[in-house]
Amino acid sequence: MGNRILKKPTAGSERPKRGAPEETRRRLVAAAAEEFNIRGLHGTTADLIAARAGYATGTFYKHFRDKNEVLVAAYEAWVSEEWNAIGREVLGGGEPEAMARRIVALGAELHIRWGGLRRAMFMLVADDAAAQKSYRALQRRQLKIVESLRKQRGEGGGCSREADALVLMTMERAFDAIAQGELRELNLGRTAILERVTALLADALSPDA
Amino acid sequence: MGNRILKKPTAGSERPKRGAPEETRRRLVAAAAEEFNIRGLHGTTADLIAARAGYATGTFYKHFRDKNEVLVAAYEAWVSEEWNAIGREVLGGGEPEAMARRIVALGAELHIRWGGLRRAMFMLVADDAAAQKSYRALQRRQLKIVESLRKQRGEGGGCSREADALVLMTMERAFDAIAQGELRELNLGRTAILERVTALLADALSPDA
Amino acid sequence: MGNRILKKPTAGSERPKRGAPEETRRRLVAAAAEEFNIRGLHGTTADLIAARAGYATGTFYKHFRDKNEVLVAAYEAWVSEEWNAIGREVLGGGEPEAMARRIVALGAELHIRWGGLRRAMFMLVADDAAAQKSYRALQRRQLKIVESLRKQRGEGGGCSREADALVLMTMERAFDAIAQGELRELNLGRTAILERVTALLADALSPDA
Amino acid sequence: MGNRILKKPTAGSERPKRGAPEETRRRLVAAAAEEFNIRGLHGTTADLIAARAGYATGTFYKHFRDKNEVLVAAYEAWVSEEWNAIGREVLGGGEPEAMARRIVALGAELHIRWGGLRRAMFMLVADDAAAQKSYRALQRRQLKIVESLRKQRGEGGGCSREADALVLMTMERAFDAIAQGELRELNLGRTAILERVTALLADALSPDA
DNA sequence: CATGAATGAGCCTTCATTCAT
DNA sequence: AATGAATGAAGGCTCATTCAT
Known part of the structure; x- marks a missing residue:
């Protein structure tokens, strides 16, 4: 689900390109809370969390081990x-x-x-x-x-x-x-x-x- | 096609025995209980259960959907x-x-x-x-x-x-x-x-x- | 599909237990023709053919190599x-x-x-x-x-x-x-x-x- | 977790190259055409196609459902x-x-x-x-x-x-x-x-x- | 002759994680 | 700091065929 390469238009534009790391981390944690809450442990993927927070997969792994x-x-x-x-x-x-x-x-x-x-x-x-x-x-x-x-x-x-x-x-x-x-x-x-x-x-x- | 690789000696148990589906099922359930108890939901696989019961993978799927x-x-x-x-x-x-x-x-x-x-x-x-x-x-x-x-x-x-x-x-x-x-x-x-x-x-x- | 062990009641009773081998073969061929015609090459299994002809899987392989x-x-x-x-x-x-x-x-x-x-x-x-x-x-x-x-x-x-x-x-x-x-x-x-x-x-x- | 086994040298092709999905897709399609042409529908697997194109299995599934x-x-x-x-x-x-x-x-x-x-x-x-x-x-x-x-x-x-x-x-x-x-x-x-x-x-x- | 439970190689697919850009 | 394409081990499951009864 969602991993097919299709160049999603990445939503709007008001995302934080190169913002403060703390801020990025906070957003990721908040997004993770929502995703896990909705989709459960197995339904949630790093991709999904990153996407909800407005970042790419790799960014996620810059901030968390896993x-x-x-x-x-x-x-x-x-x-x-x-x-x-x-x-x-x-x-x-x-x-x-x-x-x-x-x-x-x-x-x-x-x-x-x-x-x-x-x-x-x-x-x-x-x-x-x-x-x-x-x-x-x-x-x-x-x-x-x-x-x-x-x-x-x-x-x-x-x-x-x-x-x-x-x-x-x-x-x-x-x-x-x-x-x-x-x-x-x-x-x-x-x-x-x-x-x-x-x-x-x-x-x-x-x-x- | 089939016996190309020697099967492991099946560990404990007495023997698979042909022609006793109820007995087979019982063994599989018992083996599953042990495996899940030890390895947890994700650590346990159908293969493992079948092996512990002394059967092959396919046998497992003859008795249970998953x-x-x-x-x-x-x-x-x-x-x-x-x-x-x-x-x-x-x-x-x-x-x-x-x-x-x-x-x-x-x-x-x-x-x-x-x-x-x-x-x-x-x-x-x-x-x-x-x-x-x-x-x-x-x-x-x-x-x-x-x-x-x-x-x-x-x-x-x-x-x-x-x-x-x-x-x-x-x-x-x-x-x-x-x-x-x-x-x-x-x-x-x-x-x-x-x-x-x-x-x-x-x-x-x-x-x- | 259908391979779960559940002891099908084997339909009625007017089946040919230990009949002439030629007759058995003929029945199997006829059943195969119908099955392949309906289900196609991959949808048809030896099990299905045997069952339609009123025999068990093993009987099929007594009459045909595959x-x-x-x-x-x-x-x-x-x-x-x-x-x-x-x-x-x-x-x-x-x-x-x-x-x-x-x-x-x-x-x-x-x-x-x-x-x-x-x-x-x-x-x-x-x-x-x-x-x-x-x-x-x-x-x-x-x-x-x-x-x-x-x-x-x-x-x-x-x-x-x-x-x-x-x-x-x-x-x-x-x-x-x-x-x-x-x-x-x-x-x-x-x-x-x-x-x-x-x-x-x-x-x-x-x-x- | 991942690099535990050395990957085969990927055969021909130039190189996978990151960041060119269109190119990757093209390669996969070309590889698929060759594989299917040689091995037929059943002889061809996603693994084989990916390997011939110089990619890993997962890459194949990023581009095609199956x-x-x-x-x-x-x-x-x-x-x-x-x-x-x-x-x-x-x-x-x-x-x-x-x-x-x-x-x-x-x-x-x-x-x-x-x-x-x-x-x-x-x-x-x-x-x-x-x-x-x-x-x-x-x-x-x-x-x-x-x-x-x-x-x-x-x-x-x-x-x-x-x-x-x-x-x-x-x-x-x-x-x-x-x-x-x-x-x-x-x-x-x-x-x-x-x-x-x-x-x-x-x-x-x-x-x- | 007939039975049908058992076999197991191998395909398909996912997804946590990496890394070149 | 951010990106996102690529990775590949690991399961789940099927089904043609065998063989003990």
């Missing part, structure tokens, strides 16, 4: 964005219950919008050791954040890192189930699921958890 | 096996708590042993519509079983299908985390996680849930 | 049939003009009915030396027949073998054009073409040609 | 060449008889040189709908040219399109018979055949035909 590398970069960018958004919610403060509700809504929204990207990342992690390492690092950081959050609020105790982890896993699993259309196909109510997830999170955020 | 088809078959076989095992535990009866403990132990064991197969199936489901359909059907059946189980024991109520689903998802997510080495890499205690999962399940199995 | 061999046999049978039919017309006698008209009608009909078989044979002749030899033998015999026919009626002379050959070639080419749908696609009138072919043949059949 | 597509391109190129050559002869003018003689000589020569290519094209046309369409288009154009030629010279009448078509078919059939060695194997004199073909053509080219 397809995997951009995907990791794009995924990391997405995670950062999500955390920033959630961080803002947390800083907003309020009752655990209300905070949980806002966080769940936000998470669900972001996972739905970027479900394909996450799925692609999962698949890469399953195949590629480097990607797995990056992914685990992100998970570790996430756990740490939640941990510090809990400590701020003062906590009960027990094997709480594991409790946090399980809550996070459940949340993500539920979000993914929505994003991948699993709930619809299994005739499960989205609201009911999200209610329960919210309850779990609220519980975890409560000082006396 | 790689995807065997993977689905192998996964379905695995799920059946797991349910049968769990079913035996359930029939064993006993307190919810004890039953949950046995089920979780069994599930963890089977997910660890066949983590690669599950991962391969996940990846296929993400790419292949037919596989997704089969997978959802399995999930639906699983949900039904759990539902009937709950009804047998008499239950409290609420949006319980969703509650069941969430428990199942959490269980599987936790098992996968163990199987994929996620817990180890994140420095999370396996026992602590399984304790919590057991608690969740016991709760779900209790009549007054 | 696919090519049946095709040649089937084609030879067809040619014989055509010649016999034409021979009957010739024996019917009459004016060259009338005889030509009957022969052309008959030839057109037979070529239309068996156009696919002829096409398959052509393709085989292009690829297989043995088939080519058989085909040339048939052509030689055909030429001889026409030659003797001409001598019977007393003839003029000139380089007449070549003249005969060219008339035969033109006839067959025209018949094939009809059979393959060439005329229709080129918007050429079938009747007009056949008129001219008839004229050519009548001319060739006239004593003073 | 084997069929190049064959059609190569055949069309051949037809164009033939018509141009014949066109020059026609422009040369002269008596119908002399013109016919020159055209037949030229046609025979080109068909002998490219008999294998034509045969390959025939076989493709029998199997591939797209190729058949292209082939018919060429035939239609050819008919139109001959028609206009006849009109220029003023003509008698009758169902002349069909007459033209039959002459063309006979010519081609005769040329093919020479090219495929049919005449030799049937002990038919080439000169005698060509004489008759020339007479046919001269007749068709005469104003009062």
Whole structure:
């Protein structure tokens, strides 16, 4: 698809010929995020990413070692964005219950919008050791954040890192189930699921958890 | 035309045997399960599966349209096996708590042993519509079983299908985390996680849930 | 297509288990003629031929060295049939003009009915030396027949073998054009073409040609 | 990943050259014409064509969807060449008889040189709908040219399109018979055949035909 | 004689990556 | 820095034919 030599007219003309490398890289990462999100890990090619960003194939490989590398970069960018958004919610403060509700809504929204990207990342992690390492690092950081959050609020105790982890896993699993259309196909109510997830999170955020 | 190159001695197995298609199919499915479990979705080829089962490539294609088809078959076989095992535990009866403990132990064991197969199936489901359909059907059946189980024991109520689903998802997510080495890499205690999962399940199995 | 192992119920039951070998062979040739005629050289497989005749694959190879061999046999049978039919017309006698008209009608009909078989044979002749030899033998015999026919009626002379050959070639080419749908696609009138072919043949059949 | 095996020195040709797609395509078509002419439809593979042109397999698929597509391109190129050559002869003018003689000589020569290519094209046309369409288009154009030629010279009448078509078919059939060695194997004199073909053509080219 | 499961060489095609321009 | 044509290993799959039963 698309690789036949046919001299595409290269769209309009407002492309960045010889711009700042950082800018080029940013465009490529953004294009990659969209492509992976839409076409999945295997459907996305370096050609496609470069083309969407307005560059030629070779340019892509000037900025990234390979397809995997951009995907990791794009995924990391997405995670950062999500955390920033959630961080803002947390800083907003309020009752655990209300905070949980806002966080769940936000998470669900972001996972739905970027479900394909996450799925692609999962698949890469399953195949590629480097990607797995990056992914685990992100998970570790996430756990740490939640941990510090809990400590701020003062906590009960027990094997709480594991409790946090399980809550996070459940949340993500539920979000993914929505994003991948699993709930619809299994005739499960989205609201009911999200209610329960919210309850779990609220519980975890409560000082006396 | 044909025997120009000596065939490798076919490795293990007893022997191909002419005239027993059902047996051949069974061997191919078993071989596929092992290969996918070890090498993953992309590392496994029809050639490899056939060779492990002691057959030639063509034989594989006499029994399955493609790689995807065997993977689905192998996964379905695995799920059946797991349910049968769990079913035996359930029939064993006993307190919810004890039953949950046995089920979780069994599930963890089977997910660890066949983590690669599950991962391969996940990846296929993400790419292949037919596989997704089969997978959802399995999930639906699983949900039904759990539902009937709950009804047998008499239950409290609420949006319980969703509650069941969430428990199942959490269980599987936790098992996968163990199987994929996620817990180890994140420095999370396996026992602590399984304790919590057991608690969740016991709760779900209790009549007054 | 069709090679998946699924234990076809083998149709009814009135098949010839262990019949006379000659009968089996005849059935296979007839089945081959139909299959090649419908599916062409590449679309036809030994499996298909055997199945249509009501036998298993292996039986086919007990009677023929390979696919090519049946095709040649089937084609030879067809040619014989055509010649016999034409021979009957010739024996019917009459004016060259009338005889030509009957022969052309008959030839057109037979070529239309068996156009696919002829096409398959052509393709085989292009690829297989043995088939080519058989085909040339048939052509030689055909030429001889026409030659003797001409001598019977007393003839003029000139380089007449070549003249005969060219008339035969033109006839067959025209018949094939009809059979393959060439005329229709080129918007050429079938009747007009056949008129001219008839004229050519009548001319060739006239004593003073 | 890629250069693990040293590539064969690419045989003849000058050099692949980056950045000249048109040139590459031309080379591939030329190589395809030679390969198909020598090895026939089934003996020719995309690999072989690419190698003969001095390129890698993948390059072939950048320019053509498949084997069929190049064959059609190569055949069309051949037809164009033939018509141009014949066109020059026609422009040369002269008596119908002399013109016919020159055209037949030229046609025979080109068909002998490219008999294998034509045969390959025939076989493709029998199997591939797209190729058949292209082939018919060429035939239609050819008919139109001959028609206009006849009109220029003023003509008698009758169902002349069909007459033209039959002459063309006979010519081609005769040329093919020479090219495929049919005449030799049937002990038919080439000169005698060509004489008759020339007479046919001269007749068709005469104003009062 | 008949069966039909098994064989496996080889074709077709893709796509991640390189490199001459 | 950017280009985009070229690369070629690696799979997927078919189908003519064999042979154990």
